[in-house]
Amino acid sequence: MKTAAVFCRTLVRVTGPALIVLGVLFWTGHAMSSISLHMALGVVLVLSLWALAVLAAVARVSLGLVILSVAWGFVVPILGVVQTRLLPGPAHWVIQVLHLLVGMAALGLADTLATRITSVAGALRSPGRPSAVATPAGVEGGVARR
Ligand code: HEM
Incomplete structure (x- = not known):
């Protein structure tokens, strides 16, 4: 589980920047031919976020964070696709900033999920710490062992 979370976090850390x-190039009127590459990278980011949400659910990380991340994974591409039609005119920069902030929030959510998953996985493995891994003899690796 930890390896999968680290892999997804790496994907997010590569695709995010x-x-x-x-996006900043588009903003300044450059590289407009790379919009489909941008969208494809966005899809990879969203799939990684969802994969992390599934891993987090399995690791019993905060359910609220899991639900928020799954929902956010819908908001990012929907806003990305419809943004060009929203607030056309001088106020369109508001939508552009919103798109950037929504995207950055997705990066933050993915990173938070990955951190929580790896800490839960690490805690379950580290000896001497009270853990929830039950064995017929008691609690494996926990303080209940004498
Ligand atoms: C599936 C996800 C995404 C889709 C479909 C998408 C789509 C787009 C499109 C079509 C544009 C060009 C808009 C225009 O022609 O004016 C754009 C621009 C941009 N994108 Fe994305 N994007 C996605 C994810 C992201 C993410 C995650 C970030 C940041 C972390 C981001 C940052 C930007 C920025 C800064 C711009 C330039 C400003 C703007 O036009 O909004 N995008 N995106």
Whole structure:
């Protein structure tokens, strides 16, 4: 589980900055031919976020965070696709900033999930710590062992 979480976090840490760099290029009127690459990277990011949410659910990390992350994974691409039609005119920068902030929040959620998953997985493995792994003889690796 820890390996999968680290893999997904790596995907997010690679795609996230690439998305922001491409976005800033679009913002300044450059690299417009790379919009489909930007969208494809966005899809990878969302799939990684959802994978982390599933791993977090299995690891029993906060259910609220899991639900928020799954929902956020819908908001990011929907806003990304419809943004060009929202608030056309001088106020369109508001939508552009919103798109950037929503995307960055997705990066933050993914990172938080990965951190929680790896700490839960690490805690279950580290000896000497009270754990929830029950064995016929008692609690394996926990303070209940004498
Ligand atoms: C599946 C997810 C995503 C889709 C479909 C998507 C789509 C798009 C599109 C179509 C544009 C060009 C808009 C235009 O022509 O004016 C754009 C721009 C941009 N994107 Fe994304 N994007 C996604 C995810 C992200 C993420 C996760 C970030 C940041 C972490 C991001 C940051 C930006 C920025 C800064 C711009 C330039 C400003 C703007 O036009 O909004 N995008 N995105």
